[in-house]
Amino acid sequence: MKTEFTIKTNSPIPLYEQIKREIKLKILSGILHPDEKLIPIREYAKLLKVNSNTIVKVYYQLDIEGYLYSKPGQGYFVRRTFVDKNKKGLELFRSITEEYLQNATDLGISIDYIIKNFKILQKKLK
Amino acid sequence: MKTEFTIKTNSPIPLYEQIKREIKLKILSGILHPDEKLIPIREYAKLLKVNSNTIVKVYYQLDIEGYLYSKPGQGYFVRRTFVDKNKKGLELFRSITEEYLQNATDLGISIDYIIKNFKILQKKLK
DNA sequence: ATTACTGTACTATAATAATAGTACGGAAAA
DNA sequence: TTTTCCGTACTATTATTATAGTACAGTAAT
Structure with a gap:
């Protein structure tokens, strides 16, 4: 581990x-x-x-x-969960995304800017 | 308020x-x-x-x-802060983005998927 | 059988978080 | 001046968080 x-x-x-x-x-x-x-x-x-x-x-x-x-x-x-692992993971992803978007919006940051920002990060990480 | x-x-x-x-x-x-x-x-x-x-x-x-x-x-x-408001805001945005990206990555979610997901949200919110 | 590793179950203590209530003094309006 | 609103400063109580230490029983290897 x-x-x-x-x-x-x-x-x-x-x-x-x-x-x-x-x-x-x-x-x-x-x-x-x-x-x-x-x-x-x-x-x-x-x-x-x-x-x-x-x-x-x-x-x-x-x-x-x-x-x-x-x-x-x-x-x-x-534990080997009954619920599909990916399903649970996606649920968690959705909730952290929601929280992130809420905070970013509170900061006055638009979803367009968020996307633009991640595209820049995408290029950097390649 | x-x-x-x-x-x-x-x-x-x-x-x-x-x-x-x-x-x-x-x-x-x-x-x-x-x-x-x-x-x-x-x-x-x-x-x-x-x-x-x-x-x-x-x-x-x-x-x-x-x-x-x-x-x-x-x-x-x-309080009227000395430091530029936008600068502080962008710093905060960068830190919450970093944390979000880290958690998403831990969940096995790629940055490509993140971008795709935000584009879907973008459409929904229009 | 003994030893080492493991979860489990306690007691005790301290710091933090949250609630409830009272009281005092500054500021401003009636 | 009196009343109302507001920050400030307490006391008291409860629950949660975290640490420290001890003890017991199951598991597995020596």
């Missing part, structure tokens, strides 16, 4: 929430595969330099929400 | 933080003008159905951060 350290301790967004989002994205994007084992609680906590209980909370909630399952004594694993 | 009710009480993001972001966006986008008076604390709290102290916190922090100033007995007002 690839682990970037994108956790911001000074963010107003709770740590457990930041970590949850990251794991969700990894599952929905296919970076984490069904039945793949996640980093053990204690190890992950050490890696992110947060308390073990914080990771416990993250894994527990992701279990409740259907993203993970646990085998006591063995670890946490990615 | 136009007020949409985009506050989500069940969000993991603290209320005061959500409200702060909304006001910042309105100032940077020019919806709120320099020296324009903001909604009084008690009234705003009632409108958003949050506690007055939450709004106190919001205004106080936005004061510290240079977005607002207060005239005790009169109200809070939008």
Whole structure:
């Protein structure tokens, strides 16, 4: 499991929430595969330099929400979701797009400008 | 001052933080003008159905951060920022675009698809 | 059987977030 | 001058977030 350290301790967004989002994205994007084992609680906590209980909370909630399952004594694993992975991913994409568009609009930025901007980024990234 | 009710009480993001972001966006986008008076604390709290102290916190922090100033007995007002308004707005736009692109990429969505998607939205919104 | 690793379940503590309510003093209008 | 509006400053209480530490039981390898 690839682990970037994108956790911001000074963010107003709770740590457990930041970590949850990251794991969700990894599952929905296919970076984490069904039945793949996640980093053990204690190890992950050490890696992110947060308390073990914080990771416990993250894994527990992701279990409740259907993203993970646990085998006591063995670890946490990615659940093979019934719902189509791409469908869930597209749902998430739609919601982040909606939020992005709302914020951009609030900034007085038009959708035309957004498209123009992404085309520039597209060229740069080629 | 136009007020949409985009506050989500069940969000993991603290209320005061959500409200702060909304006001910042309105100032940077020019919806709120320099020296324009903001909604009084008690009234705003009632409108958003949050506690007055939450709004106190919001205004106080936005004061510290240079977005607002207060005239005790009169109200809070939008500070005339030294930095160019559009520049700050574009900086903010760049950062939210970066974050959006990162999340979309994590979901396995290409920039080509993003552009295609915005073009569809563009048509719908016309 | 022992050891190491793992999830799980606690207790305790501190900081932050949010609510509720009261009170004081400046500003401006009646 | 009195009233109303408004920022400011408190106290008190509750829930959430995060840390720290201990303990127990399942799993698997030595």
